Amino acid sequence: MNRLFRTTALMLTCVMVLALNIPAAHAQAAAAAPIATEKPIKLIPGFDKDIIDSSVDPCSDFWQYACGNFDKLYPIPPDKSGYGTGAIVYDYTQVVLHQMLDKVALPSAQHTPNEQKIGDYYGSCMNEDAIHADGLKPLQPELDRISALTDKKQLTALLAHYQMINVNAFFGYGEEQDFKDARKQIAIVGQGGLGLPERDYYFRTGDAAEKTRTEYVAHIANMLGLMGEPTDKAAADAQKIMTLETALAKVSLDITSERDPNNVYHPMTVAKLAELTPEIDWPQLFADTGEPGITDLNVANPDFFKGLQPVLESTDLETIKTYLRWQLINSTPAYALPKAMDDENFDFYGHKLRGQPVQAARWKRCVEATDGALGEALGQVYVTSQFTAANKAFTVQMVHDIEGAMDKEIDAQAWMSAETKEKAEAKLHMVADKIGYPDHWRDYSTLKVVRGDAIGNAWRAAEFENKRELAKIGKPVDRGEWGMSPATVNAYYSPLMNDINFPAGILQSPLYDPNGTDPVNYGHIGAIVGHELTHGFDDQGSQFDGNGNLSDWWTPDDKKNFGKMTDCEVTEYGNFTAVADAKINGKLTLGENTADNGGLRLAYVAFMEDAKRKNIDLDAKQDGYTPMQHFFLAFAQDWCGATRPEQMRLQVQTDPHSPRQFRTDGVIQNMPEFGKAFGCKVGQPMMPANSCHVW
Numbered sequence: 001m002n003r004l005f006r007t008t009a010l011m012l013t014c015v016m017v018l019a020l021n022i023p024a025a026h027a028q029a030a031a032a033a034p035i036a037t038e039k040p041i042k043l044i045p046g047f048d049k050d051i052i053d054s055s056v057d058p059c060s061d062f063w064q065y066a067c068g069n070f071d072k073l074y075p076i077p078p079d080k081s082g083y084g085t086g087a088i089v090y091d092y093t094q095v096v097l098h099q100m101l102d103k104v105a106l107p108s109a110q111h112t113p114n115e116q117k118i119g120d121y122y123g124s125c126m127n128e129d130a131i132h133a134d135g136l137k138p139l140q141p142e143l144d145r146i147s148a149l150t151d152k153k154q155l156t157a158l159l160a161h162y163q164m165i166n167v168n169a170f171f172g173y174g175e176e177q178d179f180k181d182a183r184k185q186i187a188i189v190g191q192g193g194l195g196l197p198e199r200d201y202y203f204r205t206g207d208a209a210e211k212t213r214t215e216y217v218a219h220i221a222n223m224l225g226l227m228g229e230p231t232d233k234a235a236a237d238a239q240k241i242m243t244l245e246t247a248l249a250k251v252s253l254d255i256t257s258e259r260d261p262n263n264v265y266h267p268m269t270v271a272k273l274a275e276l277t278p279e280i281d282w283p284q285l286f287a288d289t290g291e292p293g294i295t296d297l298n299v300a301n302p303d304f305f306k307g308l309q310p311v312l313e314s315t316d317l318e319t320i321k322t323y324l325r326w327q328l329i330n331s332t333p334a335y336a337l338p339k340a341m342d343d344e345n346f347d348f349y350g351h352k353l354r355g356q357p358v359q360a361a362r363w364k365r366c367v368e369a370t371d372g373a374l375g376e377a378l379g380q381v382y383v384t385s386q387f388t389a390a391n392k393a394f395t396v397q398m399v400h401d402i403e404g405a406m407d408k409e410i411d412a413q414a415w416m417s418a419e420t421k422e423k424a425e426a427k428l429h430m431v432a433d434k435i436g437y438p439d440h441w442r443d444y445s446t447l448k449v450v451r452g453d454a455i456g457n458a459w460r461a462a463e464f465e466n467k468r469e470l471a472k473i474g475k476p477v478d479r480g481e482w483g484m485s486p487a488t489v490n491a492y493y494s495p496l497m498n499d500i501n502f503p504a505g506i507l508q509s510p511l512y513d514p515n516g517t518d519p520v521n522y523g524h525i526g527a528i529v530g531h532e533l534t535h536g537f538d539d540q541g542s543q544f545d546g547n548g549n550l551s552d553w554w555t556p557d558d559k560k561n562f563g564k565m566t567d568c569e570v571t572e573y574g575n576f577t578a579v580a581d582a583k584i585n586g587k588l589t590l591g592e593n594t595a596d597n598g599g600l601r602l603a604y605v606a607f608m609e610d611a612k613r614k615n616i617d618l619d620a621k622q623d624g625y626t627p628m629q630h631f632f633l634a635f636a637q638d639w640c641g642a643t644r645p646e647q648m649r650l651q652v653q654t655d656p657h658s659p660r661q662f663r664t665d666g667v668i669q670n671m672p673e674f675g676k677a678f679g680c681k682v683g684q685p686m687m688p689a690n691s692c693h694v695w
């Protein structure tokens with residue numbers, strides 16, 4: 001069961017870290033260094049004059065002006081494919097978590113049950129020598145299970161087991177809120193089974209795309225060879241796997257189409273699903289995963305399951321078994337694999353796909369793995385020492401200010417009818433604000449963590465989470481649940497929950513600077529809050545009402561007007577070239593671009609109210625800049641940094657977020673208030689005669 005299917009792009013994020021290219025690829029094991037020998041990470045202030053390049057005209061390229069010296073002061077580390085403002089916060093947080101985990105990994109009778117679990121999970125991950133000494137032994141029971149297949153009818157039981165341990169074979173299965181009745185939790189099956197980032201990687205033309213496919217097939221062959229296959233057989237089997245995955249890709253939706261909730265919502269009976277793919281015994285699969293009562297579900301992409309049937313029929317059992325071995329090894333966390341496999345995995349997914357020169361230290365990977373498996377257990381320890389009541393109080397006030405600004409913006413839209421405004425405001429007033437950490441912590445008491453069993457711990461953690469998710473089917477929705485751990489340096493909006501979520505991890509300098517001025521904090525965290533709130537009214541979020549239901553609450557004319565304005569953004573961003581021949585996909589990035597633009601505008605409106613309340617002199621200068629200039633500089637400095645070209649290409653082909661430069665300049669050129677603050681003239685790049693404006 002892959003979390004990808006809960007559901008595709010419907011948790012809309014700011015992605016302070018992921019968009020800044022902290023790689024999620026599995027990793028080569030590096031020797032763990034004691035925390036004392038790690039280079040100290042220092043958070044930067046909300047306004048950092050040192051990273052400004054004053055030789056650049058801010059009216060020509062504001063991102064370069066605001067961030068031009070960042071790369072000199074903070075070059076991309078060799079273990080990353082990109083580095084920026086958010087990455088510094090992420091690195092700082094990783095060091096804090098490292099210190100915590102180092103302590104609880106030591107034996108002590110004083111540890112709480114959760115401390116014991118996170119300490120044992122982390123300690124098992126860090127025991128690199130034991131992992132490599134074990135080799136493939138921990139995987140052998142799973143490999144034997146595949147080898148024992150003698151008939152395709154036996155596939156169902158194996159795939160049910162694989163879904164529970166997050167092995168991405170053929171499809172994904174999980175739980176989600178019903179799009180048309182968000183009070184209900186239902187089962188969902190969706191497309192899956194690919195090893196490349198998304199379906200167009202199998203069909204995109206050009207030298208770069210063809211090179212990636214060639215490298216991918218070679219990578220599969222190398223991994224099969226490390227599993228014991230002779231070189232010639234491994235090469236032949238790798239090509240068979242590529243042929244099978246290409247057939248799956250042909251019936252898959254592309255990543256842009258998946259953004260439309262109507263494209264991934266097709267409720268039907270299990271009997272109807274069985275007609276699409278009779279090769280899978282669906283009632284047995286659901287029963288084997290602990291949910292025998294499923295009679296109806298969402299089949300996200302019916303054409304995929306219709307197309308899956310001939311793929312299963314026409315592919316011989318031996319090829320399917322080889323594919324399953326590949327999917328098993330490719331879905332197993334690389335930190336738990338023998339060193340040669342770990343290195344090979346990193347070489348393709350980290351180095352070739354992302355341009356990352358070397359892998360991160362093992363402690364970084366193990367911190368990340370522990371947070372992924374036991375996020376709220378680790379988060380409970382984290383917030384106790386790191387998240388103050390003052391941080392929460394400030395953020396609560398900021399969120400209320402931004403929501404007030406959104407109320408004003410809705411009311412001010414001349415293109416929107418009174419009828420639609422009323423429904424938009426009703427939705428706004430129903431948004432739930434989640435700040436810092438959940439009110440009720442997750443219970444991990446049934447999760448078994450065994451010291452020294454890294455692979456087993458990863459599989460048991462996956463099964464624990466998947467059982468927890470599946471157990472929700474047919475039950476009332478817990479609207480207090482969080483989709484990110486408290487230490488996450490990120491934020492998100494959920495259209496089905498209609499909530500905005502700001503984990504404690506993101507509420508650190510410079511994103512929120514407790515010593516920063518009001519204009520600086522409104523430019524930083526204010527724009528992030530506004531970004532998440534705007535997601536409720538972007539091209540995706542606007543299709544859901546205040547209760548979280550997929551519902552057309554717009555009048556036809558308002559919907560048409562909204563479409564014209566979003567089309568302007570599609571064209572605007574689609575003309576930006578990210579790297580070489582790769583332009584931004586304006587349709588893929590539309591929701592995030594709308595949120596970036598709306599977020600800054602809402603922060604601006606809220607700051608103007610704040611300035612009025614506090615009698616802030618908007619003409620007074622500090623550090624050589626007016627409050628309004630500080631506001632825009634703070635916003636731009638959210639996105640300072642650099643990206644390796646390989647990662648940039650990957651980003652524009654798979655990520656709904658625009659590259660960092662255009663998250664600044666693309667927004668700034670749509671804000672005439674910026675031009676006024678910096679004395680720009682109409683016609684200059686940052687102050688075009690015509691600009692886009694949705695919210």
